[in-house]
Amino acid sequence: xxYRFRAVYLRYVWRHADRLCGFSLPxxxxxxxxxxxxxTRERGCVRLIGWMAAPQVHVVWPEGRxxxxxxxxxxxxxxxxxxxxxxxxxxxxxxTARPLQMEVTxxxxxxxRLPVRHPSEPPTPAAERRIKRAFLRDLLKALPAGxxxxxxxxxxxxxxxxxxxxxxxxxxxxxxxxxxFRTSSSRRPGREGSAPGVAVTSVPADTPVTIIMPVHxxxxxxxxxxxxxAKNTDLDxxxxxxxxASTDERVRPFLRTWADTRAGARARxxxxxxxxxxxxxxxxxxxxxxHLPGHLILLNSxxxxxxxxxxxxxxxxxxxDRIASVTPMSNDxxxxxxxxxxxxxxxxxxxxxxxxxxxxSIPTPPRLPSAPTGVGFCMxxxxxxxxxxxxxxxxxxxxxxxEVDWCQRIRKRGGAPxxxxxxxRRAPRRPEFRTKGxxxxxxxxxxHDCAPLSGL
Numbered sequence: 001x002x003y004r005f006r007a008v009y010l011r012y013v014w015r016h017a018d019r020l021c022g023f024s025l026p027x028x029x030x031x032x033x034x035x036x037x038x039x040t041r042e043r044g045c046v047r048l049i050g051w052m053a054a055p056q057v058h059v060v061w062p063e064g065r066x067x068x069x070x071x072x073x074x075x076x077x078x079x080x081x082x083x084x085x086x087x088x089x090x091x092x093x094x095x096t097a098r099p100l101q102m103e104v105t106x107x108x109x110x111x112x113r114l115p116v117r118h119p120s121e122p123p124t125p126a127a128e129r130r131i132k133r134a135f136l137r138d139l140l141k142a143l144p145a146g147x148x149x150x151x152x153x154x155x156x157x158x159x160x161x162x163x164x165x166x167x168x169x170x171x172x173x174x175x176x177x178x179x180x181f182r183t184s185s186s187r188r189p190g191r192e193g194s195a196p197g198v199a200v201t202s203v204p205a206d207t208p209v210t211i212i213m214p215v216h217x218x219x220x221x222x223x224x225x226x227x228x229x230a231k232n233t234d235l236d237x238x239x240x241x242x243x244x245a246s247t248d249e250r251v252r253p254f255l256r257t258w259a260d261t262r263a264g265a266r267a268r269x270x271x272x273x274x275x276x277x278x279x280x281x282x283x284x285x286x287x288x289x290x291h292l293p294g295h296l297i298l299l300n301s302x303x304x305x306x307x308x309x310x311x312x313x314x315x316x317x318x319x320x321d322r323i324a325s326v327t328p329m330s331n332d333x334x335x336x337x338x339x340x341x342x343x344x345x346x347x348x349x350x351x352x353x354x355x356x357x358x359x360x361s362i363p364t365p366p367r368l369p370s371a372p373t374g375v376g377f378c379m380x381x382x383x384x385x386x387x388x389x390x391x392x393x394x395x396x397x398x399x400x401x402x403e404v405d406w407c408q409r410i411r412k413r414g415g416a417p418x419x420x421x422x423x424x425r426r427a428p429r430r431p432e433f434r435t436k437g438x439x440x441x442x443x444x445x446x447x448h449d450c451a452p453l454s455g456l
Contacts, residue, residue, distance in 0.1 A: 008165070009135055011167065012131075012135050012138075012165055012166070012167065013131060013135075015166060015167055016131060016134070016166060020117075020123040020127040020128070020130075020131055021036075021038070021039030021116070021117045021118075021119055021123075021127070022035070022036050022037050022038055022039060022050070023035075023036050023114065023116075024036075025052060025054070025057070025102070025104055025114070026104065026106075026112055026114075028054075028106045028107050028108075029107070031053060032053060032081065033052060033053055033054045033057075033104060033106075034050060034051055034052025034053055034054060034057070035050050035051060035052075036048055036049070036050040036102070036116070037049055037050045037051070038050070039116065039117065039118075039119055040119060041095060041118075041119040041120065044094075044095050044408055044411050044412040045092040045093060045094060045095055045411055045412065046092070046093045046094075046095055046097070046100070046118065046119060047090060047091070047092050047093075048068075048089075048090070048091050048093070048116070049088075049089070049090050050088070050089060051070065051074050051077045051083070051087045051088045051089065052068070052070055052087065052089060053081070053083055053087065054104060054105075055069070055070075056068065056069050057102055057103060057104050057105075058102070058103040059091060059093055059100060059101070059102055059103070059116065060100075060101050060102075060103050060113070061093070061097040061098060061099065061100050061101070062099075063097065064097065064414065065103075066091055066093060066322070066414070068089050068091050069089070070084075070086055070087045070088060070089050071086050071088075071089065072086060072087075072088030072089060072090060073085050073086055073088065074086075074087050074088035092322075092370075092411070092414075092416060093414065094411075094412055094413055094414045095412060096412070097414075098118050099115065099116075099118075100115070100116035100118065101113045101114060101115055101116060102114045102116055135165075138164055138165050138166065139165070141164040142160070142161045142164035142165055145157050145160035145161045145164060146161050148160075149161060202315075203235065203311040203314060203315050203318065205234060205235060205236070205311075206235075206236050207235050207236060207294065207311070207314070208235070208236045208237075208238070208292070208293045208294030209233075209235045209236070209237050209238075209294045209295055209296070209297060209310055209314060210237075210238050210239070210240065210289045210292050210294055210295075210296050210297070211229060211233070211237055211238070211239040211240070211296075211297045211299050211310075212239075212240050212242070212282060212285040212286070212289060212296060212297070212298050212299065213225070213226075213229075213239060213240070213241050213242070213299045213300070213301055214242045214244055214278060214281035214282055214285070214300075214301070215241060215242060215243050215244060215246060215251065215255065215301045216243075216244040216245070216246050216275065216281075216301075217246045217247060217248040217251060218248075218251075218301055218302060219248050219250045219251050219254065221301055221302045222251065222254070222255075222301045223254065224304060225299075225300075225301050225302065225303060225304060225305075226239075226258055228304050228305050228306075229299070229305060230262075231307075232305050232306060232307045232308065232309055233305070233309070233310045234307075234308045234309075234310055234311050235310045235311055235314070236294075237266070237310060238265075238266050238267070238268070238292065239262075239266065239267050239268070240267075240268045240270065240285040240288050240289060241255055241258075241259060241267060241268070241269045241270065242269075242270045242272065242281040242282070242284055242285050243255055243269065243270070243271050243272060244272050244275050244276060244277070244278075244280075244281040245272050245273060245274050245275040245276075252271065255269050256269060268288060270284050270285065270288070272284065276398070277397065277398025278376070278398060278400075278402070279392045279393075279394060279396050279397065279398065279402050280394070280398070282298065282376075282392055282402075283391050283392055283394070286386075286390055286391055286392070290386070290387070290390050293383075294383060295314045295317060295380060295381060295382055295383045295386075296380070296381040296383065296386055297310065297313065297314070297378070297379070297380045297381070298376045298377075298378065298379045298380075298381065298403075299377075299378050300376070300377045300378065302377075303330070303377055303378045304352055305378070306352055306353050306356035306357075307353065307356075308360075309328075309356075312360065313326055313328060313378075313380045314326070314380050316368055316418055317380070317382045317384075319368075320368075321382075321384060322414065322415060322416055323368070323382060323415070323416060323417075323418050324381070324382050324384075324385035324407070324410045324411075324415030324416055324417060325374035325379050325380060325381055325382065325385070325406075325407060325410070325415075325417040325418070326368075326374070326379070326380040326417075326418050327371065327374040327375050327377075327378065327379045327380075327417065327418075328378055329359065330377065330378070331344065331345045331346070331347050332344035332345070332377075333375050333377050333378075334375050335371070335372070335373075335375065336371075336375050368418040369418065370416055370417070370418060371417045371418060372404075372407075372417070373403060373404040373407040373408070373417055374403055374406075374407050374417040375403060376402070376403040379403060382415070385410050385413070385415045388410070388413055388415075389406055389409050389410055389413075392405070392406055393405050393406075
């Protein structure tokens with residue numbers, strides 16, 4: 001019996017190990033300022049999760065600092081303490097950032113600094129006592145269900161015990177963000193010519209942006225993709241085309257003519273004599289783009305962009321400078337595919353603009369959903385973070401998984417990829433750049449201790 005009791009306790013500690021690093025923020029008078037519930041380590045980052053009543057706190061370390069603003073719905077805390085619904089927070093810090101401290105400013109103007117224990121450090125005696133008290137408290141809650149299970153041996157009582165101890169694998173539902181359901185009249189007006197009610201940060205039309213498009217054959221798709229870029233891009237754009245030794249004799253002459261007819265040196269064509277694959281072609285364009293102003297957008301030659309796409313894609317960079325990449329949804333974009341991820345779906349020509357109009361009508365909340373990686377079919381790169389990692393790793397050969405590796409290297413430096421559900425791209429089929437026998441997402445996952453795409 002004691003052996004089974006110890007086994008349950010060890011499993012409880014393992015499941016709730018992230019609570020060993022948690023701590024409460026100090027009180028400001030009678031008001032609780034907040035609580036850091038979990039501190040976890042994942043994908044090369046330290047993640048802090050909790051709630052707070054303070055309008056803002058900071059996590060600081062010798063080389064930097066990050067501001068934390070509550071923006072996540074926490075109905076449980078809001079009901080119990082009478083706080084606003086969006087009092088929760090999550091923040092990611094580079095794993096190498098230590099020692100960590102949380103900086104809190106009280107209403108009297110005093111600044112307090114609280115140490116944040118790194119998940120790799122052994123728990124303090126106080127943390128061990130806290131987890132033991134939590135176990136005993138939850139064990140008392142589970143006692144009635146435990147007695148029923150001893151008598152009946154039924155599955156319902158067993159599940160009730162696991163639920164009381166927090167050992168169930170089920171995740172509780174969260175309230176839907178009502179900002180997704182506001183009427184058009186309550187939303188901010190969008191850019192002229194965009195879908196009604198689009199709520200995005202206003203990006204001036206003269207904002208520079210550099211588009212990078214590697215090309216290999218696929219003549220029919222390239223012509224349509226470039227025509228859509230010229231027609232639908234709503235920023236001060238320039239494009240770097242890389243002809244990766246196309247074998248279709250129509251492609252290079254078309255690209256030369258198309259580039260020459262763009263006014264104001266808007267287009268630059270790089271002609272490669274030998275086929276380098278996606279990584280090599282894009283790195284050639286990166287070498288040209290790193291000296292140009294503005295953010296970058298990687299765009300496949302099979303990506304059919306809708307009206308006013310560019311301003312919406314780069315807008316998150318002006319909302320949060322920690323965002324390093326933004327990827328839209330598509331009918332064929334790995335984990336960004338809809339309606340089902342990692343499942344391509346054909347859509348008729350012309351439907352892309354209708355779907356994008358629906359996506360654009362969804363108001364954008366202040367905090368975009370995070371993503372394990374971006375996908376290079378149409379991925380905006382922040383100029384700030386691109387300057388830190390200005391090339392794809394050539395270890396990925398001709399390509400497949402290089403954007404996963406780039407995002408994980410950026411994540412370790414404090415940046416984050418984001419999923420953007422408020423724009424939609426169509427991809428009829430992909431031109432063949434990549435050789436999937438080399439490297440790939442699984443290699444990137446092993447290198448950075450993160451989940452491969454196939455496991456998402």
